[in-house]
Amino acid sequence: MIEQKINEFFGDTESTGFGTGWWSGILSAFFGFLSFGGVLCLHFPQLLSSPELRPHYPMNTMRILIQCLIVAAILFGIISTIKRKKKILGLTGMLLAIAATALGGSSVQINSTLHDGPVIGLDWFLLDLFLMALIYVPLERLWPQYPKQGTFRNEWTLDVVYFMSTHLPIQILSFLVLLPATQATRYLSVPVLQQFIARLPWFLQFFLAVVVADIAEYFIHLALHKVPFLWRFHAVHHSSKALDWIAGSRSHFVDDTLVRGFILAPLMLGFSQSIMVAYLIFVTLHATWTHCNFAPNVKWLEKFLVMPRYHHWHHTSQKEATDKNFAIHFPWIDKIFGTYYYPDTWPESYGLDGEQIAPGFLKQTIEPFIKRNKPL
Numbered sequence: 097m098i099e100q101k102i103n104e105f106f107g108d109t110e111s112t113g114f115g116t117g118w119w120s121g122i123l124s125a126f127f128g129f130l131s132f133g134g135v136l137c138l139h140f141p142q143l144l145s146s147p148e149l150r151p152h153y154p155m156n157t158m159r160i161l162i163q164c165l166i167v168a169a170i171l172f173g174i175i176s177t178i179k180r181k182k183k184i185l186g187l188t189g190m191l192l193a194i195a196a197t198a199l200g201g202s203s204v205q206i207n208s209t210l211h212d213g214p215v216i217g218l219d220w221f222l223l224d225l226f227l228m229a230l231i232y233v234p235l236e237r238l239w240p241q242y243p244k245q246g247t248f249r250n251e252w253t254l255d256v257v258y259f260m261s262t263h264l265p266i267q268i269l270s271f272l273v274l275l276p277a278t279q280a281t282r283y284l285s286v287p288v289l290q291q292f293i294a295r296l297p298w299f300l301q302f303f304l305a306v307v308v309a310d311i312a313e314y315f316i317h318l319a320l321h322k323v324p325f326l327w328r329f330h331a332v333h334h335s336s337k338a339l340d341w342i343a344g345s346r347s348h349f350v351d352d353t354l355v356r357g358f359i360l361a362p363l364m365l366g367f368s369q370s371i372m373v374a375y376l377i378f379v380t381l382h383a384t385w386t387h388c389n390f391a392p393n394v395k396w397l398e399k400f401l402v403m404p405r406y407h408h409w410h411h412t413s414q415k416e417a418t419d420k421n422f423a424i425h426f427p428w429i430d431k432i433f434g435t436y437y438y439p440d441t442w443p444e445s446y447g448l449d450g451e452q453i454a455p456g457f458l459k460q461t462i463e464p465f466i467k468r469n470k471p472l
């Protein structure tokens with residue numbers, strides 16, 4: 097319903113191709129939103145910035161970025177309002193950018209000393225949304241597998257809410273995720289193993305970490321499919337009827353916590369912090385990419401590395417591919433365990449097969465705890 101309202105409020109019947117003022121309107125609104133949020137973070141850093149990220153911000157660059165977003169929101173807003181009959185998108189972007197400027201823009205000073213405490217990770221949400229959209233939306237617009245599926249396809253707002261839900265409560269989530277892992281290191285840490293791995297070349301350490309992580313992921317992912325109680329949570333991730341970069345965000349927090357926790361636990365046994373940070377960056381980029389509506393493929397590579405088409409088969413509602421392709425990095429792990437399915441085509445349909453889950457974020461978050469998925 098909210099999605100329909102947003103689409104009606106901002107949308108129109110004109111063409112949305114390049115050069116029609118549609119994309120400049122979208123960019124204006126998006127940049128305006130980001131710059132306004134950025135200025136809010138500068139005003140309330142104690143409440144809206146993550147203690148984990150604060151020490152790493154190059155503040156000059158961040159201020160230049162906010163300034164550029166303000167200027168871009170206004171420029172794209174002007175282009176869009178000139179080109180399009182319905183001006184609301186461009187005007188919204190300009191209004192947000194003007195509001196950001198009126199609040200002090202990029203030059204708002206941070207005077208108080210910041211201390212640890214409960215926060216809302218608005219900085220992390222805005223930054224990750226900006227980076228992910230910047231990388232993946234152009235790829236999906238330039239080389240889509242399903243060209244008719246737009247960036248604002250059905251249920252896109254639901255996935256934005258999921259994206260928010262894994263970014264704003266950054267402290268709770270990193271605590272939940274690290275809990276199984278820290279428990280594991282306390283009892284299982286193997287110094288001999290750590291020393292052995294530390295002597296390997298960095299790239300080999302990294303490759304080994306990805307292999308270990310993917311084998312761990314394979315088994316927790318298998319359990320999420322095979323144990324009926326766990327499947328209720330994982331079914332949320334499989335409920336997307338259309339896949340793209342943000343569809344991968346649709347995941348119940350229990351699902352997310354289990355997967356990340358189980359991946360990090362074996363990594364903590366023998367790998368250094370720098371390898372784990374590198375892995376976290378890699379898994380974010382790779383997992384997002386494998387959900388993309390992105391057609392290009394590298395034939396010789398696709399047997400070794402998971403490409404979008406491979407993970408799309410994991411998401412199909414077609415019977416022949418049920419409970420296949422659990423690996424998220426290396427298809428050969430599925431081959432070893434007999435769950436590999438990879439025909440030369442793309443799937444025809446996506447989503448749950450023969451069952452349905454509740455609509456909306458709140459119901460999807462609560463219902464897996466209390467009841468089974470309904471048959472269709």
Ligand SMILES: [Zn+2]
Nearest residue numbers: 317321330410
């Ligand atoms: Zn799955």
Ligand SMILES: [Zn+2]
Nearest residue numbers: 333344387407
């Ligand atoms: Zn997926």
